[in-house]
Amino acid sequence: MKILVLIKRVVDYNVRVRVKPDGSNVDLDGVKMSINPFDEIAIEEALRIKERGEAEEVIVASIGSDECQQQLRTALAMGADRAIQVSCDEALQPLSVAKIAVKLAQQEEPGLVILGKQAIDGDNNQTAQMMAALWGRPQATFASKLALADGKATVTREVDAGLETIEVDLPAVVSTDLRLNEPRFVKLPEIMKAKRKPLAKIPLADLDISIENNLSVQSYAPPPQRERGIMVDDAKGLVQELKNRGLL
Amino acid sequence: MSKILIIAEHDGSQLNPATAKCVSCAEKIGGDIEIAVFAENGAAVAEQAAQIAGVSKVIQIDDAKFAHALACVIAPEAVALAQNGYSHVLGPSSTFGKDLLPQVAALLNVNQVSDIMSVQGSHAFQRPIYAGNAIIDVTAPEGLTVVATVRTASWAAAANGDSAAAIESGSAVAADPGHTRYVGTEGASGDRPDLQTANVVISGGRALGSAENFDIIYRLADKLKAAVGASRAAVDAGYVPNELQVGQTGKIIAPEMYFAFGISGAIQHLTGIKDAGTIIAVNKDADAPIFEVADIGLVGDLFQIIPELEASI
Incomplete structure (x- = not known):
């Protein structure tokens, strides 16, 4: 079985993102870029499945300009077998990403597709669900546990009510939540080795899909700030203050 | 229209x-x-x-x-x-x-x-x-x-x-694709108010130190008829189940009153509470970022302050 993992190059999660003063976008000049953290968890999960002997190959794919090869190489250094870059300079909205993902799935015929539940830039939380709907295959979103057996996946999902378990037939689309695993650190020799692993570049036009960027962003603004309040000295002072405000 | x-x-x-x-x-x-x-x-x-x-x-x-x-x-x-x-x-x-x-x-x-x-x-x-x-x-x-x-x-x-x-x-018109089966759900902390809709939420962070120590949070919550929440650090440390996580990747909530005990205030946590009415923060560290957004702050040891609060409310 092959596993297809989709990853996105995003601003590193440690970067405090700010809106440009003119409201035209957020300021990403010179900031550190990384694999979307949820996607890194997706890579790790795929590798663990392969290491358990339940999959033969882990293919990692990303959509973007040549810069995203950096993140694909990192995924290869983690242990993925080969990489695919769908080359595209435009920022795509989730529906288009999902359509590309379906094309790749049709070409590669993976038994499992794993991707992050959301990218930490757009915070859309849509691509996995859209891909599953368009591919006509099951989805298991927000996964915190994943087990494979007999052509099925049993997935524990982090939902508002607690932990929900579902069983899906393979092939299926799984989106990762934070507690699925802790991604490994990449070792230097692996980075050297990753340079020789195959990375195929496919122009977006070759996939013959219609691009649906039908939402348009008019402006960006910083969020309203909460003001710093008052300090009290002890529990008694806190209770008094809450009573003064009519909260107790 | x-x-x-x-x-x-x-x-x-x-x-x-x-x-x-x-x-x-x-x-x-x-x-x-x-x-x-x-x-x-x-x-x-x-x-x-x-x-x-x-x-x-x-x-x-x-x-x-x-x-x-x-x-x-x-x-x-x-x-x-x-x-x-x-x-x-x-x-x-x-x-x-x-x-x-x-x-x-x-x-x-x-x-x-x-x-x-x-x-x-x-x-x-x-x-x-x-x-x-x-x-x-x-x-x-x-x-x-x-x-x-x-x-x-x-x-x-x-x-x-x-x-x-x-x-x-x-009436339903589409066929069940049949490829997805529900197995079960575990969790949901019984009688307490739902975290997402409660008027008052009491949250604890890593400073609680253990699942047992979280009892003082539950006790105060019961006294105030409040829901219990937690920071990601507390959930990752296994002190409380995942459904209690408040923040960008957990639940985004807007209670009238939010208590943060021993929560430093990582940006991803603050994202989950910024629509709360009144934020009350108790933390040992006077420089904790939670105080930047708290309406009422108190620097001190939560293990001393929570019992005092419980006694005087």
């Missing part, structure tokens, strides 16, 4: 309050507001939905396949329904809505507007990106169905009206 379809979230017998929040958002969009209830036996839920002021009709679609909310089962039905002249399809930005609505959007060949915070026009919305560090004005195209999730912390629940809306029954 807009015709808005809201997909009800429920547990089979109770309508989730998030649905009434979607009604508030729909009222701001303006137009006819209808609620679809997909359930095994949705009579009770449909009656609750019909009580919400501003709702003109409830469509109750009963089928055994809706016994558990599976996106792959509900999405084709919602799409079939949406094609009856609806301009908008809305659902809450809960794990239920996040699981389902993107499927609906994809099958209608549109992108989804995620997490609507405010409405500027029938096709113009504000939503957060970058963990709430930026708010964008986004416009959906006229002439295509708008599919969106509603950020529940940004909206008050619509109240019940004087008269109930009509309940119409519909």
Whole structure:
């Protein structure tokens, strides 16, 4: 079985993102870029499945300009077998990403597709669900546990009510939540080795899909700030203050 | 004029309050507001939905396949329904809505507007990106169905009206794809108020130090009839189950009063509480970022302060 993992190059999660003063976008000049953290968890999960002997190959794919090869190489250094870059300079909205993902799935015929539940830039939380709907295959979103057996996946999902378990037939689309695993650190020799692993570049036009960027962003603004309040000295002072405000 | 379809979230017998929040958002969009209830036996839920002021009709679609909310089962039905002249399809930005609505959007060949915070026009919305560090004005195209999730912390629940809306029954039209089976759910801390809808939330962080120590949080919560929350650090450390996590990747909440005990205030946690009415922070570290946003701050040892609070409230 092959596993297809989709990853996105995003601003590193440690970067405090700010809106440009003119409201035209957020300021990403010179900031550190990384694999979307949820996607890194997706890579790790795929590798663990392969290491358990339940999959033969882990293919990692990303959509973007040549810069995203950096993140694909990192995924290869983690242990993925080969990489695919769908080359595209435009920022795509989730529906288009999902359509590309379906094309790749049709070409590669993976038994499992794993991707992050959301990218930490757009915070859309849509691509996995859209891909599953368009591919006509099951989805298991927000996964915190994943087990494979007999052509099925049993997935524990982090939902508002607690932990929900579902069983899906393979092939299926799984989106990762934070507690699925802790991604490994990449070792230097692996980075050297990753340079020789195959990375195929496919122009977006070759996939013959219609691009649906039908939402348009008019402006960006910083969020309203909460003001710093008052300090009290002890529990008694806190209770008094809450009573003064009519909260107790 | 807009015709808005809201997909009800429920547990089979109770309508989730998030649905009434979607009604508030729909009222701001303006137009006819209808609620679809997909359930095994949705009579009770449909009656609750019909009580919400501003709702003109409830469509109750009963089928055994809706016994558990599976996106792959509900999405084709919602799409079939949406094609009856609806301009908008809305659902809450809960794990239920996040699981389902993107499927609906994809099958209608549109992108989804995620997490609507405010409405500027029938096709113009504000939503957060970058963990709430930026708010964008986004416009959906006229002439295509708008599919969106509603950020529940940004909206008050619509109240019940004087008269109930009509309940119409519909029937399921799509075949169950049969590839997805519900196994079970564990969790849900019994009698305490629901974290997402509670007026008061008491949260604990890593400083609690252990699952046992979290008892003092539960005790104070019981005294205040509050829900219990936690920081990601406390959940990752195994002190409390995941469904208590408050923050960007957990629950985004807007209680009237929020207590943060031993929570430093990482940006991802603050994203989850910035719509709270009054934030109260107790932390040993006077420089903790939580104090930047707290309305009332107290520097001190939570193990000393919580029992004192419990005794004097």
